[in-house]
Amino acid sequence: MARTGSRPLVVTADAALLDDLLRLAATAGTELEVATDPAAARPHYERAPVVLVGPDQTAPLVRARLRRRAVVLVGHTGAADPPPGLIARLGIAHIATLPAAEDWLVAQLGTPPPAPPGRVIALLGGRGGAGVSTFAVTLAVTAAHTGRRVLLLDADPLGGRLDLMVGVKQFARPGPGALTMLNLDTIEADGVPGQAVAGTLDTGRGRHDLIVVDVARHLDRAGQAVLQAADQAYLVVPAELRASLSAGRVAALARPHSRHLAMIVRDASADTLPVDDVARTVRLTVAGTYRSDPALRTILARGEVPSAGGPGPLVDLCRRLLTASPGRDTGEAAA
Numbered sequence: 001m002a003r004t005g006s007r008p009l010v011v012t013a014d015a016a017l018l019d020d021l022l023r024l025a026a027t028a029g030t031e032l033e034v035a036t037d038p039a040a041a042r043p044h045y046e047r048a049p050v051v052l053v054g055p056d057q058t059a060p061l062v063r064a065r066l067r068r069r070a071v072v073l074v075g076h077t078g079a080a081d082p083p084p085g086l087i088a089r090l091g092i093a094h095i096a097t098l099p100a101a102e103d104w105l106v107a108q109l110g111t112p113p114p115a116p117p118g119r120v121i122a123l124l125g126g127r128g129g130a131g132v133s134t135f136a137v138t139l140a141v142t143a144a145h146t147g148r149r150v151l152l153l154d155a156d157p158l159g160g161r162l163d164l165m166v167g168v169k170q171f172a173r174p175g176p177g178a179l180t181m182l183n184l185d186t187i188e189a190d191g192v193p194g195q196a197v198a199g200t201l202d203t204g205r206g207r208h209d210l211i212v213v214d215v216a217r218h219l220d221r222a223g224q225a226v227l228q229a230a231d232q233a234y235l236v237v238p239a240e241l242r243a244s245l246s247a248g249r250v251a252a253l254a255r256p257h258s259r260h261l262a263m264i265v266r267d268a269s270a271d272t273l274p275v276d277d278v279a280r281t282v283r284l285t286v287a288g289t290y291r292s293d294p295a296l297r298t299i300l301a302r303g304e305v306p307s308a309g310g311p312g313p314l315v316d317l318c319r320r321l322l323t324a325s326p327g328r329d330t331g332e333a334a335a
Contacts, residue, residue, distance in 0.1 A: 008109050009033045010074075011041045011061065012054025017076065020098055021052060021105075028109035038064035045069070047116075050108055053090070058082050062089050067259070068198055068229055069117070072096055072108070088195060091202065117205035118151075121321070122230040124215040124223070124254065126237035126247025126282065131266055131292065132156075135236055135314065136214040138296070142318040144179040148209040155184045155197060155226055156216040180208070184222055194221035201229045210322070219253045227257035234321070235263045237282060239272035239289075244281040251282050262287035264317070287324070290317045 010021050013036040025032045033048060035041035038061050045051065051071040053061060058073065059082075070093040073082070077097055082090075096105055121139065125132040140152040184197065204211045213230070215223045227233055233254065237247040247263070254261055263284040268275045269291070279286050290313040 006047060006049055007031050007033045007044075008050040008052065009035065009041060009044045009048035010052040010054070011035045011038070011045075011057045012052075012074075013037065014054045014056050017054050017074065017098075020076075021074065024102060024105050025109050028106045030109050038066060042066060049111070052096075052105075053092075055079050055082070058086055058090055058092075062086060065228060065257075067231075068202065070202065072105075074098065074101075074105070088198075118149075118208040118211055119232075120201055120205070120211045120213065120226070120230045122213045122215050122226050122233040122258075124217050124219075124233070124235055124250065126217070126235055126250055126263075127243045128217075130236045130238055130243065132214055132236050134296065135234075135264070135318075136212050138314050139318045139321065140179055140210075140212045142315055143210045143212070143322055146322070148322075149207065150179045151182060151204045151208040151211045152179060153182050153184070153197075153200070153204075153211060153213045153226075155222050156214050157184060157220075158216060158218075194225040197222045197225045198229060201226070217250045219250075219257070224257045227254055227261075230258065231260065232321075232324075233258045233261045234287060235261065235282070235284060236266060237263055237278060238266045239268040239275065239278055241273050241281075244273060244278045247278075247282045251284050265289040267292055288317045288320065290314045 008025065008030060010018065010032050012018055012021075018034065022032060022034075032052075033044045035044065037057070041061070042064070045066050046069065051069065052074045053071050055073065055075045068089070068091045070091050072094045073087075073092045074096045075098070077100070079097070081087075081095065082092070098105075123132050123136050123139070136152060140150045144150045182200070201211060201213075213226045215226050215233075219227075235247055235251055235254065237243055251261065251263075261284060263279065263282055263286050265275050265278050265286055266289070268278070268289050275286055275289060293312045293314055296312055296314060
């Protein structure tokens with residue numbers, strides 16, 4: 001039987017289809033989590049080893065904007081296939097038609113749960129020059145130093161080109177502690193940035209423990225796709241009035257696409273806008289603060305890799321972010 005809390009999930013309100021799936025699950029020696037709509041499915045959708053979706057729930061699941069993951073569409077003979085666009089948006093990896101696919105489904109339901117998918121953290125700036133590129137590189141390197149397999153994705157076409165940071169390229173290597181760099185323009189061959197990014201994140205979750213994404217603050221289709229897929233998104237905001245006003249507009253654009261959106265405040269001090277005022281202006285929870293480190297900027301300017309083992313407020317904050325649950329406060333990183 002599958003482990004408690006990791007049972008296969010079926011999402012359908014079709015009683016006849018549900019009866020057949022319960023019978024097949026019993027044959028496979030497992031039990032199912034049953035949800036008749038997306039609201040009931042939400043608590044189980046991400047952690048279930050297998051998600052079976054009835055044709056009646058494909059459109060409702062897309063509208064619910066649950067995190068895109070691979071699912072199996074299951075229906076009886078004669079049921080119409082969903083349109084290709086909906087298949088891509090929902091993440092349908094297989095279409096199983098009953099009764100022909102019964103043996104295949106029994107085998108899928110009896111398969112041990114896979115390893116947990118990699119975590120996606122999205123970073124975007126409250127204004128230009130907020131320091132997102134530095135933050136993204138430091139977070140990725142800090143994670144790689146702990147043995148994680150990390151993908152650093154540059155999804156900001158107007159940003160500072162993370163791949164030009166020579167140190168990141170030098171740090172890349174295979175195996176545990178690997179750091180892989182990827183730019184948006186290398187995965188847009190089909191001309192549909194949103195779908196290209198969503199597919200890259202789906203694949204990346206299976207190959208990496210962590211995906212760090214530098215997102216454009218103007219939130220193009222690629223940025224929206226990243227936020228919809230991300231386990232956590234952070235808006236980096238300097239502790240300044242104009243930056244906070246700009247960040248408030250960015251937050252308003254990002255909220256509809258992000259399940260867990262919080263704010264990182266940079267360079268808060270007695271001479272800047274108080275953190276509480278920044279939070280009220282931007283209308284986001286403060287997940288942490290840090291002060292810029294001139295030494296770190298010098299290291300990056302030389303194309304070298306920041307050391308996750310050394311001291312520094314940003315590295316300290318990154319360590320806490322890597323262990324924080326989505327939506328949880330991580331506290332302040334003092335200089």
